[in-house]
Amino acid sequence: MGQHNGIAANGDGTAPIKGRILVLGGGYSGLFAAANAADVARECDSPLSITLVSKDGYLEHRPRLYEKNPDTLRVAVGDLVEALGIRLVVGVATLIDVRAKTVTVAGVNGTQVLGYDRLVLATGSELRQLAIPGMAEFAWNIDSYKGAKAFDDHLKAIAGALAVPANNTYVIIGAGMTGIELAAEMRDRIEQHAGAAAAQAARLILVERGARVGPTFGDEPRPVIEQALKLANVELRLGTGGASVRRDSVTLTTGEEIATATTVMTVGMSASALTEQIPGKRDESGRLHVDDNLQVIGVEHVYATGDVACAYADDVNVAVMSCQTSRTMGKYAGRNAACDLLGQPFRRYRQPDYTTCLDLGRFGAVFTNGFDRKLKTFGPEAKKRKRWINTEVINPPNPGPVDRIFAEMRIDERGR
Numbered sequence: 042m043g044q045h046n047g048i049a050a051n052g053d054g055t056a057p058i059k060g061r062i063l064v065l066g067g068g069y070s071g072l073f074a075a076a077n078a079a080d081v082a083r084e085c086d087s088p089l090s091i092t093l094v095s096k097d098g099y100l101e102h103r104p105r106l107y108e109k110n111p112d113t114l115r116v117a118v119g120d121l122v123e124a125l126g127i128r129l130v131v132g133v134a135t136l137i138d139v140r141a142k143t144v145t146v147a148g149v150n151g152t153q154v155l156g157y158d159r160l161v162l163a164t165g166s167e168l169r170q171l172a173i174p175g176m177a178e179f180a181w182n183i184d185s186y187k188g189a190k191a192f193d194d195h196l197k198a199i200a201g202a203l204a205v206p207a208n209n210t211y212v213i214i215g216a217g218m219t220g221i222e223l224a225a226e227m228r229d230r231i232e233q234h235a236g237a238a239a240a241q242a243a244r245l246i247l248v249e250r251g252a253r254v255g256p257t258f259g260d261e262p263r264p265v266i267e268q269a270l271k272l273a274n275v276e277l278r279l280g281t282g283g284a285s286v287r288r289d290s291v292t293l294t295t296g297e298e299i300a301t302a303t304t305v306m307t308v309g310m311s312a313s314a315l316t317e318q319i320p321g322k323r324d325e326s327g328r329l330h331v332d333d334n335l336q337v338i339g340v341e342h343v344y345a346t347g348d349v350a351c352a353y354a355d356d357v358n359v360a361v362m363s364c365q366t367s368r369t370m371g372k373y374a375g376r377n378a379a380c381d382l383l384g385q386p387f388r389r390y391r392q393p394d395y396t397t398c399l400d401l402g403r404f405g406a407v408f409t410n411g412f413d414r415k416l417k418t419f420g421p422e423a424k425k426r427k428r429w430i431n432t433e434v435i436n437p438p439n440p441g442p443v444d445r446i447f448a449e450m451r452i453d454e455r456g457r
């Protein structure tokens with residue numbers, strides 16, 4: 042084990058380093074945080090050592106993991122990160138010591154301890170773990186690339202045996218955004234591996250413990266969602282949840298037992314368990330309370346961003362765990378961590394514009410505006426927007442001149 046002191050992110054590598062920023066988590070927030078820290082160092086002509094710890098060197102497009110072809114839903118970021126002068130460490134952060142200002146990272150070549158002057162925690166979220174017997178062993182998920190790939194391999198594996206009714210029955214537990222998008226997409230997913238007839242015959246069941254689907258959706262978009270699920274012939278079980286899962290069946294809390302080879306959990310997300318190692322206050326999802334500069338309240342030199350941060354998006358609303366939030370928040374967190382080290386003014390995080398675009402499969406999509414989710418548009422028009430978001434907006438910049446990449450990753454004129 043050795044202490045790594047970092048490389049110069051700026052200059053020719055001989056100028057003394059003015060500080061070390063360590064970003065944990067290579068998702069949207071971590072990537073944008075590291076890039077913006079490097080951008081500030083460049084602007085100020087001050088060498089900072091910026092290190093990004095990514096578990097595998099890929100940016101996973103988690104919002105797209107309900108789609109087909111999971112192999113296309115992650116992007117290697119090594120070249121991009123290197124072009125920006127950021128050091129990439131591939132490994133899993135296991136231990137944060139805020140007193141010693143070190144993080145232990147386990148990689149394929151062993152364990153190393155990385156020191157920091159400013160830490161940016163951006164390790165995202167994970168599928169909420171519920172005390173449902175059999176969930177860990179037998180339920181599928183689309184929470185990460187690994188989960189989505191295993192789920193897709195399973196769909197492929199059972200595709201030849203769909204004449205057995207249980208094999209062509211799919212139970213999705215949790216009718217939030219992810220569960221609804223997956224339910225609406227399922228017939229296309231089955232068709233890809235087993236053909237149109239099997240997809241048409243499939244039984245799809247969406248289970249929700251609330252009284253309506255999309256409990257956090259407002260009343261305006263919900264009728265559209267209900268219509269789309271009806272057209273997709275999705276059976277609903279409302280006011281109930283999963284009680285136990287087995288390889289070939291699931292039992293609901295009502296006592297109903299459904300024979301199925303495929304139970305998928307889409308029951309929401311909790312902040313990464315690393316938040317527990319930071320001695321700050323956390324919300325009910327495990328997110329750390331941060332101030333307007335995204336510093337963890339009461340913990341010196343630690344910033345949190347994306348799904349691990351509980352921040353005000355405006356004067357009333359707390360930011361939602363989402364892709365748009367995590368990218369923008371990452372920009373502010375990285376920028377502020379660098380400004381902090383270089384004695385530059387902070388930029389206060391605010392992101393008052395919040396929109397949602399929910400994929401509804403063959404029906405199209407539904408697009409809402411605001412934290413109260415006012416219905417803006419739905420059907421094919423909203424679907425065009427969803428495709429644009431999924432295939433363009435959320436991608437990291439293409440390779441090319443560094444100035445252009447920094448400009449694309451910077452806080453824009455609308456503060457996003």
Ligand SMILES: Cc1cc2nc3c(=O)[nH]c(=O)nc-3n(C[C@H](O)[C@H](O)[C@H](O)COP(=O)(O)OP(=O)(O)OC[C@H]3O[C@@H](n4cnc5c(N)ncnc54)[C@H](O)[C@@H]3O)c2cc1C
Nearest residue numbers: 066068069070103104133134164165347348362363364367
């Ligand atoms: C199926 C699904 C659908 C979604 N749909 C939408 C949508 O339509 N719109 C929307 O806005 N949002 C959507 N979301 C939410 C969105 O994906 C997240 O809010 C967003 O990805 C959060 O970004 P992040 O950078 O904070 O965290 P993440 O994207 O979770 O990235 C964190 C990264 O850190 C890694 N990591 C975790 N722990 C460690 C560790 N100890 N060491 C090293 N690395 C670690 C993780 O593996 C991950 O790669 C969806 C999420 C899912 C799962």
